[in-house]
Amino acid sequence: MAVDRRQQIIDAATNSFSLFGYKATTIDQVAKLANVGKGTIYTFFKNKEELFDEIINDLIKEMKEVANDAVNPSDSFYENVHRALYKLLEFRKKHQLTIKLSQEARDIGTPAVLEVMEKLELAILNFIKDKVILAIQKGEIKDCDPEITSFIMMKLYIALIFDWEKKNEPLNKAEISELFEFYLFRGLST
């Protein structure tokens, strides 16, 4: 059986990263899990970090799909951004690999993992930024700096989904949607 050795390696590594994190995953272990000699891994990937990068790029691709699936052109900008951001952050919150990597970033601070987490955030940020630019062009929202606007949207979302529940009862999806709309779109002024 001519199995795809490269894919076997990626699958094994993804599994191990998800279970044990980046640092605690050894190349020996990946080789064993992939039923492959250790040297073989180095014929496909320059080193451990490049293997990691490839897996993260797959993850980002997956996230882009999730985000795009959440967008429905006939809905409003606000509705779409809300659904996309919510789905993205829920994805991040539930996906084994991202959970493990978040922990590792927080508890150990492995440099390669910190880098990768920034890359993930940036991917989300850019996705939102594109939507913001489009919405401005269509006149769906006021003219504003897309960079800052997407930054604030993500910060607000992270605050509502992750930070708020550190000290309070978690907010459900409907509440978050409402708050997002209330504060960012309608505004506080009377």
Next chain:
Amino acid sequence: MAVDRRQQIIDAATNSFSLFGYKATTIDQVAKLANVGKGTIYTFFKNKEELFDEIINDLIKEMKEVANDAVNPSDSFYENVHRALYKLLEFRKKHQLTIKLSQEARDIGTPAVLEVMEKLELAILNFIKDKVILAIQKGEIKDCDPEITSFIMMKLYIALIFDWEKKNEPLNKAEISELFEFYLFRGLST
């Protein structure tokens, strides 16, 4: 000369905490700096942490003054909150002791320091919450949950002052004021 031994100790400890942080400050060191026997410290304070707490309570008092000074009853709610939050976070950003403690919380995670930083955040949060409640009563802003509103205001401010400049050119006071007003008060909707 009947110097105030208690105040001497507090001054010495404040100095040492500011320079070296909580963990790296030893009671022996504080005693030396305060020109006081080590045992004397324990006649005024039950232990190291209580001495620390007293210093932090002084700091919070100082912060409350800064915040109150920034408030001018004849100005709008938005204007006052902006000035107060800005002053508070600038204070935190420039004050030796808070800088050192932020570093220690991030790099070492000393439990006593983490606790204290939460206490600081909570003090700010409560200050803002009171202002929000008043503003709702006066009809200066829409009816909303003061808890969530103050939480979001602070998160937005921290994002604009601390987080934004990790990746971009820092925003000046006027820009922050403008963004604060634009996103939170006027809203994005057209």
Next chain:
DNA sequence: CAAATGACCAATCGGATAAAATGGTCATTC
């Protein structure tokens, strides 16, 4: 002979242990 392999190597990690430092006490001093 090209792809796969695992013994091998230098570098890093981590557990064990001993030494130093620290928070806190209390008998003695002033």
Next chain:
DNA sequence: GAATGACCATTTTATCCGATTGGTCATTTG
């Protein structure tokens, strides 16, 4: 009786050394 610093139990830090790890490459295999 307030102040002190030698003293103690506990924690932290430094040091060592065997185990582990990422990565290489001469050898094997299909």
